[in-house]
Amino acid sequence: MTVARVPFRAPVVLAYTAFVLIGVSAGVGGVLLPAQIGDYGVDMATIGITFFTFSAGFMLSGATAGGLIERHGPRLTLAVGGGAFIAAALYTATRPPFWALLAVQIVAGYGGGLLESVLNAYLAKLPSATTLLNRLHAFFGVGALLGPLLAAWMLTALPWTAVWLVLALACVPLTIGFLLVYPRHDPPGDTAQAAPPGDQDAVPVAVPRGDGGAPAAELERTGLLTTVLRAPAVLLASVFLSVYVGLEVGVGNWGFSFLVTEHEEPDLVAGYIVSGYWLGLTAGRFLISPVATRLGLTATGMTYACLAGVTAASALIWAAPGGAVAGAGFVLLGFFLGPIFPTAMAVVPRLTSARLVPTAIGVLNGVSVIGGAALPWLAGAVAEGVGVWTLMPFALILALVQLAIWRLIETRMTPE
Structure with missing residues (x-):
């Protein structure tokens, strides 16, 4: 099989870094809950509504990620995800009214979910995808372990909103990085074939395999x-x-x-x-x-x-x-x-x-x-x-x- 070498180390490293941040944002949630309950004067069941609104945004991102990548490519789609996360985090850092906190979690879930979907899809097309994706999700675990420590340390001197401000600021250079190092469009065809053993930097030549058995006309009619x-x-x-x-x-x-x-x-x-x-x-x-x-x-x-x-x-x-x-x-x-x-x-x-x-x-x-x-x-x-x-x-x-x-x-x- 003929292969073409492409420099994909920078996008992979940036993906790992992004998943650390996603893990941190997931890890801080539990530590911040008592402070949020006290600040808003609500009970545990009421603050738990944020879990459902976040999940709604996350599911929405899963439904729209493929179409966004198809039309705009991974670069802009990642920028949209990063921008949505930054906007939601910055607004949360202003200590919004409780109803607005519930609503903005939809945006946070959408942004974080979009980043996860696009980065998973990008790495799944690279050679040694299994190892790369395992490392990607391992870095999520690293962030999830660091997040509670960060939040607990910050809460000793700062309000809970400061944690969200840090998350927003940390996502800014990542989003700039997405625009600089990710391709504008995915390569055409099927790049999922395995690379030769030991050829960790080789991306196979595209071999179209058909869209799940669906003719192109049907695919255009029904949608992705x-x-x-x-x-x-x-x-x-x-x-x-x-x-x-x-x-x-x-x-x-x-x-x-x-x-x-x-x-x-x-x-x-x-x-x-x-x-x-x-x-x-x-x-x-x-x-x-x-x-x-x-x-x-x-x-x-x-x-x-x-x-x-x-x-x-x-x-x-x-x-x-x-x-x-x-x-x-x-x-x-x-x-x-x-x-x-x-x-x-x-x-x-x-x-x-x-x-x-x-x-x-x-x-x-x-x-x-x-x-x-x-x-x-x-x-x-x-x-x-x-x-x-x-x-x-x-x-x-x-x-x-x-x-x-x-x-x-x-x-x-x-x-x-």
Whole structure:
């Protein structure tokens, strides 16, 4: 296969930096909630409405990302996402009325979601996409770990609005960078084919593969989003990631209560274990993909191995006789969960055509927040009614569901 070398290091480094900021913005939220509740004089249920408005903006970004990339290219689409995030953050920093805080979260969710979708789509078209996307999401984990520390430190001397001002200012040079280093338009055709081993800087020559079986005339008539939503493989991948995010967030949200109630761990120890879960998730994204590549595992094979690890870790925590074993299980669970989301993004070019990849990734990204909201809520409702011990059987069931869905997805992939 003939390849053409292109300098893509600057866009990749900028993408990693952007995901650190996205992770920081996600990580500060929980630390700021008590200050926002006190400032606005609302209760926890009322401030929780911001989660839904943010998610609405995030889902909207997933639905529109592909069309924006198609018409305007990644450069301007990233600038729109960065601009929306900056505008929302700056307005939030002015301490708006509560109704306006709810509304501006739609803009913040749209801007952040657009950045995520476009950067995922861009890296998915590069060689060694699986490793690149795992690193990308690992840097999100780095930001999510740093965010609470930053917010807690700033709140010792400044109001909560100052944190949003810092986020807005940090996004300004990133947005300028998007305009300087990203291409105006995506290259035509399908660049999803794998590069030769060891050729990390080679981008394969485009090989058109057809728009998911849809003729060009039909694609123009129905539109990118409608065509993607009619693709069974993309819908299965969306459900897969929705279940994944539900499992990841559900364990992250309720793991502390599980450890304190079921294993009678002190609050401090339980907090450390939950932190170990998130550290394990970040480490898994940095480490597993390179090791799998050296062992000759494909992206699908690595995902099967990770899903098996998630299943085993969930069973280990459930059966653990003591807190130490359960703690080790939490770290292992995070470690094996880590690569699943970015690897699912990396195989999207094998589920549809190059022209539909950005739209498909936007749909996957947007739909994933449904599971991230609904399944943790369901886990909490079950725990409230039956007992928090149900968390790990719940996680085990979701792990098995992921295995079944991944098998269905694999049968619809083009060969690696």
